[in-house]
Amino acid sequence: MTSVSALLESDGASIEVDDDWDTINNLYLQRGWSDGLPIVPPTTQRLEQMLAYCDRPWDQPVARIAPRWGDATPLRLAANAVMAGCRPEYFPILMLAIEAMCEEQFNLYGIQATTHPCAPLVIVNGPIVQELGINAGHNAFGPGWQSNATIGRAIRLALINIGGAIPGTGDMSTFGSPAKYSFLVAENEAASPWQPLHVERGFPAHASTVTIVGAENPHNVNDHESLSGLGVLKMIAGTVAITGSNNASAISMPTSGEALIVFGPELAATVAGDGYSKADVKRFLFEHARIPLGSFSDENIQRRLKVRSPELYAQAGPNAMVAAAERAEDFMIAVIGGAGKHAAFLPTFGTTRAVTRALKRRDGELARSVQELRV
Amino acid sequence: MSQKVVLAVPEAPPPPLTTLPPLRPLHAHALRLGVLDNSKGNADHLLAMIVEGVQSALPVASVVSVRKLGAGMPAPDDLLDRLTREADCVVSAMAD
Incomplete structure (x- = not known):
């Protein structure tokens, strides 16, 4: 050398x-x-x-x-x-x-x-x-x-x-x-x-x-009240369902990539204790982290969502639901942190794969x- | 007076351009203009204005316009090949 x-x-x-x-x-x-x-x-x-x-x-x-x-x-x-x-x-x-x-x-x-x-x-x-x-x-x-x-x-x-x-x-x-x-x-x-x-x-x-x-950066999900896996997952899904995330399907083009969900050990234990596997968690988030179409601006609906996915949104009304990711497997899950009833949502750039x-x-x-x- | 010390430079220079593409002669004395739209909301409007401006100032034989699938990724090879074949120069826009 x-x-x-x-x-x-x-x-x-x-x-x-x-x-x-x-x-x-x-x-x-x-x-x-x-x-x-x-x-x-x-x-x-x-x-x-x-x-x-x-x-x-x-x-x-x-x-x-x-x-x-x-x-x-x-x-x-x-x-x-x-x-x-x-x-x-x-x-x-x-x-x-x-x-x-x-x-x-x-x-x-x-x-x-x-x-x-x-x-x-x-x-x-x-x-x-x-x-x-x-x-x-x-x-x-x-x-x-x-x-x-x-x-x-x-x-x-x-x-x-x-x-x-x-x-x-x-x-x-x-x-x-x-x-x-x-x-x-x-x-x-x-x-x-x-x-x-x-x-x-x-x-x-x-x-x-x-x-x-x-x-x-991590965006916190504070959940000191839910006692069930279902409750915790509903709170996380609600946090993930936002219009401005690059992972919200139909916003990033041509793909929305993956989103990272970090569970603190306590909430992970609650969710897993109720029988949810990682795959179950991903499927739940995919099915429940949904955004009403009407929450997006008209310009975004016309110039992004309808252009990118006309089959889904060309005729859709404001109450149609937009997924916060393209596929269940696009949710990544990790367990990080110490004691405390918190999880975190880390949106990604979208046009990237881990x-x-x-x-x-x-x-x-x-x-x-x-x-x-x-x- | 302080002693001198040798320290590493942490920076990398950009890689040298080994070959510059040859200058392209204008096709039939008129410009074949290429336009690469990055797909953001204002790109098509900005590029249309630029094309209009170029056409009013120079002889333009043709305009080939292509659009990336997304702003966050490079243009795929087939789009770049098409621009290489069909354009003498290309205008690209960020248009955030």
Whole structure:
């Protein structure tokens, strides 16, 4: 493997600056290489520590990140990981997440460049969650955990610095989103009454995976009163049935994509306790999360719904019901969080499909620990 | 005086354009205009105005207009192939 020092000597790979924290941070801010927060200087030594967890050539791209289509080499990803404050053992998850979100079906170009306030959400499953201490419990979407905060931040820095998601240029989001600082959680498998997300998506339980979802911030479903699965699901369906979501069928074209429903463990237990499987939950939401056609504006009815689905809406009156997703299986379900009677609805960009990838060794076998990936 | 330190540049440059497409001669001394509509609400109106403006300023032999299925995804290959075949230049609109 070529040394980090040698790689940094190549054209444009490094800069020499005064070894002063303020000077370095001001320079990285001025050059647009930051998310606005202070960064950890990506020194040769810190890069070496990060890349100790990468057994692939450090100067060969693992992906190209849209919309700039910049080469995501391990060296550049390591620089962004150091800047974000990642511990070296987090690096394999960063690499895996970047590779997954660059798969075509995820449509990273659209997610990066759209006016919609979405960001790649990473849901981690499997033994790696415990090994890296990724928070799946209380405040999982919030601050307080180094792994959640810094891996998520490293992803955002890579999307900016390598992918060119520069606000107003490559990232045209009207509002942006707090999720664009960091958006990484783990599924609370231990507290879930259902099959974990990665198993449902075809991976063995002992696999460590990332699932990437092009999602908005979580919108809470507060339900302290329902005592039955039916009650909880009615409250969630009511929250999902909104006109402005990209997932509302007939709004996004040509597809409405998937919507993510996150159950806190307590509400998941209530629903599962009444005999609802994940498939039952999806079917219930598909059948009951419906919006009266008359709730949409006339312009949307004429120019979107009737154009996209004339067979459904050309002759329909205002009381016709519009599904909040195209198919039952377009509802994704995960169990995340700590105690409390809450669920969450995360609408997605619509023109995107979630991607799940497993952490593997170079020989193609599933990695049981990040330590197997050390050089 | 501070010591110097070498730091990694986290940024990737855009990939270089390896080949530029050759300039296209105008077909029969008149422009074959292509229009790529991204399917958003105002795109067709904006593009119609642009076509009208171009037609009043330049000789236009033909206009080929295609519409994407959705704004959030790239135009499929068959649409791009058609524009490549039938147009000398293409106007695309976001029209949010």
